[in-house]
Amino acid sequence: MADAYGNVSLTCPAAALQRPRIPTLLSAFLTLLNDRLSESIVFPLLPFLLASFNADGRTLGLLAGSYALAQFAATPLIGALSDRFGRRPVIATCVAGSVLGLGLFAITVSMEWPKGALLPLMLLFGARLIDGFSGGTAATAGAVLADITPEEQRARAFGLIGVAFGLGFIIGPFVGGQLARINVTVPIWVATGFALVNLLVVLGLLPETHPRTARQAMPRKRDLNPFAQIAKVIGNPAVGRLCLGFFLFFLAFNGFTAILVLYFKQRFNWGPELATTAFLIVGVVATVVQGGLIGPLVKRLGEWKLTLTGLGLVILGCLLIPSTDPQQAQAGVFSSVAILATGTGLVTPSLRSLVSRRLDSEGQGTALGSLQALQSLGSFLGPPLAGLSYDLLGQISPFVGSACLLIMVMLLVGGSPLPSRTQ
Structure with missing residues (x-):
């Protein structure tokens, strides 16, 4: 089951284990x-x-952030609804x-609009907000996996989440870059088509995995308020500094990555194919680091040292990008x-683990759910x-500003080491 913040619990009714596994796993995987x-x-x-509507950084930043805002507001409610009315x-x-x-979004960007028209921008923001408000599927799909899997097999089942996310970050930029050669709007139509296939699979194959006997009442309104949980975890002396650092990390990282393609476009005159290749590299490297290297590295160095090392690499990469010579732009x-x-692949799981290990079992769900809200x-x-x-x-200012924020994160993490026996 999942709580209001989408955290999967470790108890599942025995009846749920009898659900058809292959259709359920396929539906969950496609959803993820x-x-x-x-x-x-x-x-x-x-x-x-x-480009045809408004190409400035402010509009791009607001449009990029609107999805996350809607997801931030809706995710607690979606988790609670799945516990109350079922996953399907x-x-x-x-x-x-x-x-x-x-x-x-696809219809709006495919139409011809009068220059300076406000309506298409309103439709684009509306589309991103709709997509964000309905973007709590990952938590509910994770709850489906918990419903149908015995506790001793859940680690393997939850590996589907990492596989799906890794594939998504690799396939998405590649497909987008290749299809944009035809027309920049074609990838959006393909994404819409894939979502439609996902919907048909869910409607046709996904059984209900959450029995009525295990349904929970809706929580109180204040329990669905993500700000209340954030305030609680930031005020926790055991993890407050680390959680603040977690928030600042994603503030900085998502800030400069949001304007990255605009920078490539204006600074190096890159088109969609080269710009998306940069994100493809990020997806491949991050998947390799988190999928294969993070375990051995944690055993060797510990989460605290890995977090600081990863932050150093992110700062280095952040500052190297605006230092790149336009004549050698691709290599740089x-x-x-x-x-x-590489740095991001080290920081995210290591910092989550640092927070988790500072808490007893009763505080895990709330704190880790609050980390998602902070992200x-x-x-x-x-x-x-x-x-x-x-x-x-x-x-260059977003890169410099983000580097300064990341240095602050290093100071917060550096002042919060684990006891030496757990390093």
């Missing part, structure tokens, strides 16, 4: 893949899709929302984003702030 694939196709193409109707509704949001940028992705909040605030900085202070 669609969750990442639609975003990884759309996001790198936003500056090119916006919630997943079906969320995927239908994804089809609607992506479809509206691709190596820089590889360094960046969404940082993902919302970072892009508009970076876009504003890009327009007012210059192209």
Whole structure:
């Protein structure tokens, strides 16, 4: 089951284990893949899709952040609804929302609009908000996996989440870049089509895995308020500094990555194919680091040292990108984003683990759910702030500002080591 923040619990009714596994696993996997694939196709193409409407950094940042804002607001409610009414109707509704949001976005960018028209921008923001509000599918799909899997096999089942996310971050930019050769709007239609296939599979194959006997009442309104949980975890002396660092990391990271493609477009005159290749490299490197290297590295160095090392690599990559010579742009940028992705692949799981290990078992769910809320909040605030900085202070300013924030994160983490026996 999942709590209000989408955290999967470790108890599942025995009746749920009798559900058909293959259709259920296929439905959950496609839902998880669609969750990442639609975003990884759309996001790198936003500056090119916006070119006919408004190409400034502020608009790009707000549009990039609007998805995260809607997801931040809706995820607690979606988790609670799946516990109250079941997984199948919630997943079906969320995927239908994804089809609607992506479809509206595709229609809007495919139409001819009068120059300076406000309506298309309003429709684009509406489409992103719809997609974000229905973007809580990952938590509910994870709950489906918990429902049908015995406790001793859950680690393997939850590996599907990592596989789906990794594939989404790799396939999305590749497909987007290749299809953009035909027309920059084609990848958005393909993403819409994949979401529609996902919806048909869910409606046709996914059984209800959450028995009525295990349904839970809706929580109180204040328990669905993500800000209340954030305030609680930030105020916790055991993990407050680390959680604040977690928020600042995603504020910085999502800030400069939101304007990255716009920077490539204006600084190096790159088209969609080269721009999406940079994100493809990020997906491949981050998947290799988190999928194969993080375990041995944690055993050798510990989470605290890995977090600091990863932050150093992210700062280095962040500063190398604007230092790249336009005459050697591809080599400079691709190596820089590889360094960046390596650092991110180290920081995210290590910092989560640092928070988790400082808490007893009773505080795990709330704290880790709050980390997701902090990540969404940082993902919302970072892009508009970076876009504003890009327009007012210059192209390099988001990179420098993000590097300064990441140094602050290093100071927060550096002052919060684990006891020496657990390093």
